[in-house]
Amino acid sequence: MRRTTVISVACMTAAALTVTACGRGAEDGGSAAGQTGAAVSTGKATGTITVWAMGAEGDNLSKLTKDFEAANPGVSVKVTSIPWAAAHDKFTTAITAGKTPDVAMVGTTWMGEFAGSDAIDPTPAQIDKSAFFEGAQKTTEVNGTSYGIPWYVETRVVFYRTDLAKKAGYDTVPTDAAGLKDMAKAMQTKAGAKWGIGLQAGGDGSWQTLMPFAWSEGADLTKDGGKKYNFDSPEVLKATQYYQSYFTDGISNKSAPATPTTEPDFVNGTVPMFISGPWMMSAVEKVGGAGFKDKYNVAPIPAGSAGSSSFVGGSNFVVFKNTQNRDTAWKFVQWLAEPKVQSKWYTISTDLPSVKSAWQDPALASDKKLAVFGKQLETAKAPPSFPTWEQAVKGLDTELEKITKTGADPATGLKTAQQQADSIGTGM
Amino acid sequence: MSVDTAPRQPAAAPQQESGPPRSGMVGTSRSGHWWLYVVLVIALAAVVAPFVWMVLGSFKGEGELRQIPPTWWPQDASLDNYTQLFSKLNFGQYFTNSTVVAVVVTAGNLVFCSMLGYALAMLDFKGKRVIFVAVMTTLMIPGVVTFVPLFVLVANAGLVDTIPGLFLPWLVSPFGVFLMRQFILGLPRDLLDAGRVDGAGELRIFWRIILPLCGPALATLGILTFLGSWNNFLWPLVVAQSEDKYTLPVALALYSTGQNSTNYGLLLAGATVVIIPVLVVFLIFQKRFIEGIATTGLK
């Protein structure tokens, strides 16, 4: 019995020591606002850097890095492809264990979290931030400091069937919100569509379809100088009421399953309009077969009182703080932002360039549909890069689901989302 | 009528599948009920249909795969998905990695779990209860909660991006210990005493007498461990930093899952490819596997 007493005393002592050893020190505040990275030397890049890139981009990136290696003899760029599935987990565990690469491609919504963990390096002043689309550049900024560069972008526009639109009496999509709704209704009454337009009825990620309307009304998702979330502002409320009306008026499907069937519905005319990004073009063309590309077109999000705005996403390229070869890492990132390299990347991958001047490249300029995306990118916005963004916006997604599926009151729903966001905090 | 304990089936002589009239067949015709066959075939069709669809789907193009209603036979069957998969992926490397890891994990479990299972079942020693409680408690803790601390531990040990890092934490599993313990509990104790009388050392008894009788349980454990290791995705994803350390499930996810979309053709082709070794292992060990289940944990 002495044994157990000894053990229990030992355990309690260990516990007591642990408790006293714990505690947050004076918060060093994580990332101080408005930093710029230390300058990077001029001259050729040397040594080896490791790069992580996801999915098909990882695969294609090796084609691009050959040019960098040719321009900087002696440098070696080692690209590792990682799958998009669970990529976020891979990054967070790597950061925790200090096993990050020199450079990596990261999702735009992860920036706040990585910056908060003090894992990524601020962008040096040499890289010209004004070369990028403003919304895209903002996706690299956390608390006023820019980390890395936007590499490629995507934005959301209205997809519509041109042949069915003609039947409904429309040549193009109206540029105002009310007009869009009328067009969707006409698709149902005159062009035989089951649902006028496919909108996500709340749930994960539905904010990306709602926000374009809110931003077009001039909504700001933060308030108090960026210290709090701002979900229940009048602009967001107006957009939410508008969004809800599609469901209450029977124009959009409340009961669409979690995994959408957008492409077949678009091709067979059941749902001849939807809002999504550039990847859907090849997706619908694959289902639609030959000649389908002439049967549809894209149009900007209708303008609200603050013009037409949309969601900008894509991926950024960041340099990690514990890189052993910071110079070369930043040189590589800087190289990726050169317009010529951006255009070449587009031809390899069909990912849209984040650098504005790269859009003058003939391959891009000649494509009428892409031009719509290009124009939309000029005014597209990104959500705030707070570490708690995913958690806070989940509350909004959940409320939006109730609002669209059960007809709950938008004002109350937004208030609830705001309260939840306030209790979570921005994490800055 | 109530029966006190289930009659013990000697481990060394399991019942045959076919052969002389078995329990329950008394009074019924040897060929079985024809209508039951019909029902079973329908049930089998219902159960196996998704696989058939999966395999057929791997020969279809992306557009066809997204059609509604879904098609059954490929409209334009082609090997495109497979050629894409095999040309993009360094298939041999990933297959080897998966195999090496799965074989090592399985071997480790077979050896170490039977060792401890035997000790827990047959031997008396101090700390036996503590170890047993530790084993059982670990079984019931959700794996997700220890994932990150485990990774940090492995990283600090310098095992990230190494093949040993892929298999070391899984070399002995509590489930395996439990399984072997239950099975060995069903073996007659007299074997031990007979061995001792003959002057054999404890370890010798284990190695020479007990272990050979554990065939079915080892086969069971072997299959289940192999399956778990082969299909494991998250751990290899996080431990491997360079592509030459990837296992098959990780590599297959590279091209099939995208940022905003999924390439279903590649996904299905990959899933078909991944399942083949698993089917082979199952078929080889199937007979022993059934016998194994019969004699574990049923006492």
Add this chain to the structure above:
Amino acid sequence: MTAQTGTTGSPTGPVTPLPVTAPGRPDHGSSRGAGDGGSPGRVGSGRRREGRAAWILAIPFCLLFLAFTAWPVVQSLFMSFTDTKAKDLRHPFSVNIVGFDNFTKALSDPIFRKAAANTAYFVLVGVPLTLLLALAAAVALDKGITRFRAVFRLGFYMPVITSIVAVAVVWRFLLQDPGGLINTVLGWFGITGPNWLGDPNWSMPALIMMAAWRNFGTGMIIFLAGLQAVPAELHEAAAIDGAGAVKRFRHVTLPLLRPTLLFVMVTTSIGYLQVFEEPFVMTQGGPLNSTITVTYNTYQQFGFGNYGLASAMSYLIFVVIAIVTALQFRLLRERS
């Protein structure tokens, strides 16, 4: 970023090698209890020898366990009493101890409660359903037919060994409304099937169906073995006494199947209490949180970086698993 599609894998590594369920506790109805050992009347030196040999056999497990299991468990248990966030993981002690705050926070969170209710629904319906299918299949294969057993066995076991992603793709098409196979077949009988995955009332039944389909093969294999263990003599004796097939099943087979029943019930329950893959891949917890489960909710919290809270949730799940397992053992204990 936009929600990932077609993700693979559950967050758990091969903690247990069984593809679906975690195994259960030992059968304490055994003639040897957990702590017994050694035949009576052995000499002291024999005991010592036994002890030494036992420790040699136990060493590999103990080393690996201490290294790779014990420490992570201790660390995560510690985290559950702190306000650890993702960015604190690199400095695990620079956090505040918050006592049981995380636990009370979890228990008072309406989403966690909904998840708990959903999980209970899933387990209470899913476990009996799976057991029923498994037993029916086993009885059919064992007693009903003589030929092609191996074919049926493999076929019914196939869902267990396939990757969840392929299964999900197929099942999503099956459950589509309209046009999915299930609703088409229901239509042949004049029934209009519901919008399975889009209707909050039918989403959980859809997932239960899918889980039962995926997992009954394991139970079937185990029951098959258990059925084979029933000796022929008992059946013959009962038949001679005039008992029909059904009576024989109830009074001869079923009692002898009790230990097997317990094993399958416990392992299936433990697995279903931790259900994650089905909601993760099929519905992402929706619609309207009708399919969110406790493990899924925990995974979300880990994703948000709330490590302290998520660890507390995990250990709450552990407590429930332990209780449920103990209850089942009580319920199905051998009456000797």
